[in-house]
Amino acid sequence: MNWIKNFVRPKIRNILGTKKDVPDNMWVKCPETGQMVFYRDVEANHFVIPDSGCHLRMPPDARLKHMFDNKDYTLIEFPNVIDDPLKFRDQRRYSDRLKDARLKNEQDDAIRAAVGIMGGTEVVIAVQDFAFMGGSLGMAAGDAIITSMREAAKRKCPYILLVASGGARMQEGILSLMQLPRTTVAVQELRAAGAPYIVVLTNPTTGGVTASYAMLGDIHIAEPGALIGFAGQRVIEQTIGEKLPVGFQRAEYLQDHGMVDMVVQRRDMPMMVSRLIRFITGAPALAEPPQEDTPETAEVPSDPETPANADAGEPAQG
């Protein structure tokens, strides 16, 4: 049954070129409160549960549309890398896992990147998609990050990376580990070109990814509640033999410990990122927030201390 469901059906769907418009699940359960919410409401609210404010995983296309002005962007093409360099097999063949992930996600690997305008400025935005094998970092993702960073370096424009990853892709062994220094080289190229690099850490960002490009940004922003950390919580618990502190490795905890500059609600992300970019590039302030399609369900920010909300909505000067 699995074979039919996972392999034959998507293949047929691919051949027929039909895409499913209606999600399998019309209802979404809030992971925090357990509340059942209509999928369309969540989608309309940038995949944030309206009542609890819980930030769910956001599909990469929706993410790019959310960030770019007028939802308009041009995807960057990535070079081909060889699949399954180690001919790896655990309980299943890695090549099969990869095939499944590609069919399921309708994309080659975990990174999607595009050039476009954001808040009136040209930018390159890359999204790491957790749905694709846990957003894991292998050769393809590594090269995609390098290629998109080089695109920004070439254009001398800001580079924004929305990270979500479980870490290195173990099925590529040492070649996945080598993406740590490789992507770091690309960060250095951004720096040399004077292109600002903004990292947006989303849920979850863990493992090797944090030990390279995800922690080397000029500015680090995190989404509320995002799990961000190097070592896994279970590993730490086993090592120290104690319960972990409340909120450990969450975005707010990282902010308290000085690892991220700010925690920003997803709906405010385009506004905040464009504002920062305009500071850095010396562009004048925008009169209006760049995105006007904020859904009506969005609440008025209640916590005045959250930097994202500090002066949201106020007319900018200049």
Added chain:
Amino acid sequence: MKTYLEFENQIADLEGKIAELKALAKDDDSMSIDEEVEQLERKADKSLADIYGKLDAWQKTQVARHPERPHCVDYINALITEFTPMAGDRKFAEDHAIIGGMGRFQGDPVMVIGQEKGADTESRLRRNFGMARPEGYRKAVRLMELAECFGLPVLTFVDTAGAYPGVGAEERGQAEAIARSTDCCLGLGVPLIATIIGEGGSGGAVAIATANSVLMLEHSIYSVISPEGAASILWRDPSKARDAATAMKITAQDLNSLGIIDRIIEEPVGGAHRAAEQVFEATGSAIAEALLPLKHQTAEELQRQRREKFLKIGHNL
């Protein structure tokens, strides 16, 4: 007391017998055991050569972690004169898991940085079993920058199961510290030679192993995750560590053919712990040879060579 690994039983038996015979002969002068001992020794040598001639990835993992395997301090004692340890990251603390300091390699001043696992219970605890905290990596950055400032080549010795997974380490930015250290390695304007002497455990190793030349001892391992970790995550069965070790290609031989490392340093029959002096000599000459062509390169050439070397990885498979 010598430690034998599980696949060395035959050698343990033979060497045990030899020791017994020698002990007997000591008490009894009339006994002539020379011939028998010689025979047994020949047998033990042959069996050792057989076993070590075809170690699999999991056996190599055990050799790489052998408690008697020479560690960073041993290499420093053997290869560096006037070694002068330097402490602290100037931000938070001194981390004893990472040794750093200046000294002389073949007469020339160098900066040495390496992970130290410790050799007995007390030193292992003090060294945190070679698992560094953010302070350790920040100290490494400080020392690399110091070396660059005064034109000293940097020699690193890599031997860690990985960076320490602890609450404090996470709070103080373990990931950021590792990332900055790798960043520093890549931007360094002086030669950087890394030698993987035991375990090269994931990001914690990369942080000081992103070098112009990466040397690796014959029975060392270098991996994205420990075989046990991979087994429990991918196979959902920790007992599959042997399969994981093999599948992940973690041996010096595998990594050499994948173009990850630059050179394998041969170990004596039976592993580095059986003839440490030989290993130190081989390592010393390998480092000297790797250093020679880099000595007269400009800072820009060294940076470019290092960056291009890593960017190329995976593209010539």
